[in-house]
Amino acid sequence: xxxxxxxxxxxxxxxxxxxxxxxxxxxxxxxxxxxxxxxxxxxxxxxxxxxxxxxxxxxxxxxxxxxxxxxxxxxxxxxxxxxxxxxxxxxxxxxxxxxxxxxxxxxxxxxxxxxxxxxxxxxxxxxxxxxxxxxxxxxxxxxxxxxxxxxxxxxxxxxxxxxxxxxxxxxxxxxxxxxxxxxxxxxxxxxxxxxxxxxxxxxxxxxxxxxxxxxxxxxxxxxxxxxxxxxxxxxxxxxxxxxxxxxxxxxxxxxxxxxxxxxxxxxxxxxxxxxxxxxxxxxxxxxxxxxxxxxxxxxxxxxxxxxxxxxxxxxxxxxxxxxxxxxxxxxxxxxxxxxxxxxxxxxxxxxxxxxxxxxxxxxxxxxxxxxxxxxxxxxxxxxxxxxxxxxxxxxxxxxxxxxxxxxxxxxxxxxxxxxxxxxxxxxxxxxxxxxxxxxxxxxxxxxxxxxxxxxxxxxxxxxxxxxxxxxxxxxxxxxxxxxxxxxxxxxxxxxxxxxxxxxxxxxxxxxxxxxxxxxxxxxxxxxxxxxxxxxxxxxxxxxxxxxxxxxxxxxxxxxxxxxxxxxxxxxxxxxxxxxxxxxxxxxxxxxxxxxxxxxxxxxxxxxxxxxxxxxxxxxxxxxxxxxxxxxxxxxxxxxxxxxxxxxxxxxxxxxxxxxxxxxxxxxxxxxxxxxxxxxxxxxxxxxxxxxxxxxxxxxxxxxxxxxxxxxxxxxxxxxxxxxxxxxxxxxxxxxxxxxxxxxxxxxxxxxxxxxxxxxxxxxxxxxxxxxxxxxxxxxxxxxxxxxxxxxxxxxxxxxxxxxxxxxxxxxxxxxxxxxxxxxxx
Numbered sequence: 001x002x003x004x005x006x007x008x009x010x011x012x013x014x015x016x017x018x019x020x021x022x023x024x025x026x027x028x029x030x031x032x033x034x035x036x037x038x039x040x041x042x043x044x045x046x047x048x049x050x051x052x053x054x055x056x057x058x059x060x061x062x063x064x065x066x067x068x069x070x071x072x073x074x075x076x077x078x079x080x081x082x083x084x085x086x087x088x089x090x091x092x093x094x095x096x097x098x099x100x101x102x103x104x105x106x107x108x109x110x111x112x113x114x115x116x117x118x119x120x121x122x123x124x125x126x127x128x129x130x131x132x133x134x135x136x137x138x139x140x141x142x143x144x145x146x147x148x149x150x151x152x153x154x155x156x157x158x159x160x161x162x163x164x165x166x167x168x169x170x171x172x173x174x175x176x177x178x179x180x181x182x183x184x185x186x187x188x189x190x191x192x193x194x195x196x197x198x199x200x201x202x203x204x205x206x207x208x209x210x211x212x213x214x215x216x217x218x219x220x221x222x223x224x225x226x227x228x229x230x231x232x233x234x235x236x237x238x239x240x241x242x243x244x245x246x247x248x249x250x251x252x253x254x255x256x257x258x259x260x261x262x263x264x265x266x267x268x269x270x271x272x273x274x275x276x277x278x279x280x281x282x283x284x285x286x287x288x289x290x291x292x293x294x295x296x297x298x299x300x301x302x303x304x305x306x307x308x309x310x311x312x313x314x315x316x317x318x319x320x321x322x323x324x325x326x327x328x329x330x331x332x333x334x335x336x337x338x339x340x341x342x343x344x345x346x347x348x349x350x351x352x353x354x355x356x357x358x359x360x361x362x363x364x365x366x367x368x369x370x371x372x373x374x375x376x377x378x379x380x381x382x383x384x385x386x387x388x389x390x391x392x393x394x395x396x397x398x399x400x401x402x403x404x405x406x407x408x409x410x411x412x413x414x415x416x417x418x419x420x421x422x423x424x425x426x427x428x429x430x431x432x433x434x435x436x437x438x439x440x441x442x443x444x445x446x447x448x449x450x451x452x453x454x455x456x457x458x459x460x461x462x463x464x465x466x467x468x469x470x471x472x473x474x475x476x477x478x479x480x481x482x483x484x485x486x487x488x489x490x491x492x493x494x495x496x497x498x499x500x501x502x503x504x505x506x507x508x509x510x511x512x513x514x515x516x517x518x519x520x521x522x523x524x525x526x527x528x529x530x531x532x533x534x535x536x537x538x539x540x541x542x543x544x545x546x547x548x549x550x551x552x553x554x555x556x557x558x559x560x561x562x563x564x565x566x567x568x569x570x571x572x573x574x575x576x577x578x579x580x581x582x583x584x585x586x587x588x589x590x591x592x593x594x595x596x597x598x599x600x601x602x603x604x605x606x607x608x609x610x611x612x613x614x615x616x617x618x619x620x621x622x623x624x625x626x627x628x629x630x631x632x633x634x635x636x637x638x639x640x641x642x643x644x645x646x647x648x649x650x651x652x653x654x655x656x657x658x659x660x661x662x663x664x665x666x667x668x669x670x671x672x673x674x675x676x677x678x679x680x681x682x683x684x685x686x687x688x689x690x691x692x693x694x695x696x697x698x699x700x701x702x703x704x705x706x707x708x709x710x711x712x713x714x715x716x717x718x719x720x721x722x723x724x725x726x727x728x729x730x731x732x733x734x735x736x737x738x739x740x741x742x743x744x745x746x747x748x749x750x751x752x753x754x755x756x757x758x759x760x761x762x763x764x765x766x767x768x769x770x771x772x773x774x775x776x777x778x779x780x781x782x783x784x785x786x787x788x789x790x791x792x793x794x795x796x797x798x799x800x801x802x803x804x805x806x807x808x809x810x811x812x813x814x815x816x817x818x819x820x821x822x823x824x825x
Contacts, residue, residue, distance in 0.1 A: 001031060002031045004033050005220070009225040032181075035183070048066070077129065104118075116157060116196050124145075124185050131183050144184040152190070154195070171214050200265070224282065228244070229262070230242055232454050242289075318372075321360070333389075337376060344375045347364065349362075352432060404439060430446075449550065466501045472506035488525075490816075580815055588687075609821060612815050618787075644670045647670050647782060659727045662679065675722070676715060688751035691751075750766070
């Protein structure tokens, strides 16, 4: 004999009930069918009772709506010739229900016993309607009143079952019946005085398990609206996977920690009889589902995804901490704490205690906080007065996340991997608990982080397919547009070859900002049109939205030259959002601010990357970092770091105005919006500053000597004024060129850093130099950059990095490479 339970959406309406009966009709084995109330009915019945208690006559309207719902369901299911007796039954039940609510209304009291009586009508009505429908389909069966067979104590609302009596009553009746199909309401039972009791919300699952254990069923099938248990809540984790097989104890752990598919007490009765339980989908009956059965023995070859069975969570919990030096070495404190909570019938979800015995911490439901605080403070009133114990510390807005798996016990590194993944994503853990069975590792975290945490852990333990990056891009101009195009172009390649999914989830320019909806990504085929229709750009709001979205593996890409944007990096890094900066302002800001950003990145397990600050897409900073990490010491750096200036002096030969060559460079995208940042040497100063700091030098911008070549008048007025002034000083530029040409030299704007500089000599300087033909800088064409690193290992023949150092495409590719580096940490 099988036991099948249908609840939730499976019996929400007439259409779904017909699917249920169809499943039952295809089963040739003897079966007991247990059903829940129609969808939403239990909550509505509670509402009616509560309104009546408050003397609010609206309860009558609520009951009328409920009656109509049941009458409509019966009319939709039954042929007209079979409706009369069923409709009469429904009206009779609602007359009785109304009389009970009327009594509550006049007494202004809704006792737990009366509440159980009211809510029991939901399952009684649904089961009788389904019974009438089965009769109309000529399916022979017997309707069982569960209140006559399942006996409990008088703990109304969550009654404890008397299994000896219950099992005997069920078994005796089933054995003597000639029927092969039995239909019973779930959730309801009765005490010794035959007063209605209930088995707790979700108790219909439990009812089915009770029947299964009593008749020693071949299996228990729990039919829901999902195809089995999942590795995580699919509403939060789109890539949640079905669990084919799970042990009884794992299922109990997952259901305790918030997995809604199975009501927690359901497992024990079938486990005691070793009855396999299946989780099946009413709307996809051919799907395999999940089988819950005896313990699964560990396999040494299991991977992490096999070791962890599932991830679950409990939201809206509070952390209660009892602390005090008077607790150390004194027995009985824990007992008194739990007694105080038990006296108020407060369920403890999680327990953890420091080895110093200075504190003990428990997690409870947020709804129990007030009475817990009062009860515990009263229990320790004397110790609190004597300052031996602090008043109970309460922290709300917390959640519990749990990894569950029988096989964790035989594998090392699971907890380390869990907390490393959470830490990398800036998720603070407030408390940790692990049972001696090592079947469960639980952590208390902030409510705001719970969805992110579930996704982070699911990615770490189950998604070997790919890792997801969520990228927010500020700056959608020339370089930003190229970056977005490159991301779109490479998305498929990255997912197939690097198991990396790069999603652009936010874009902003100086006027507009755009975010993807509902955790999706922006459609990169028409992002420009979407951005034009986006909301007005407000930098503070853009940053706040990134933090509030709280996506895992978030990356902020700054493709601007804006100081205000650079000023928000600390906010992002402190929330574990990695920053990839094309913008040089932050890395060349005051040394203390620069060091603070680096420290924040380390503290919050984020990355602060700025490879494109020097040399666009060239691996200049990466090479410098590798030298130092491998133990080398940089003694000197010589470099041509401005693709703009190199382009200008490679193209200027005094035959056409210097201003026209600069304009050509700007038109081809090699200059900053204001070319004076390039030609005045400020941009090169920033770059050599960044390299000097990368070499370990504590240096500021004012420590760098700038031997500029532009007349002072060029720095006055607007960009248009700048071009006019350059034309005015064309003779100055001609002389610079002619002086170099007379010596068979080329003009290059060179940056130098020398760690050995002493006294008043500047350790770093930039300026225009005459470059002879035997120099590494001489054969540097177009927009190329070159950097020479002299180190202890490269004292005479330097390590050389050379290539295109300007241009939107190469700069965008450098930013893109940094974004990918974030994923590979």
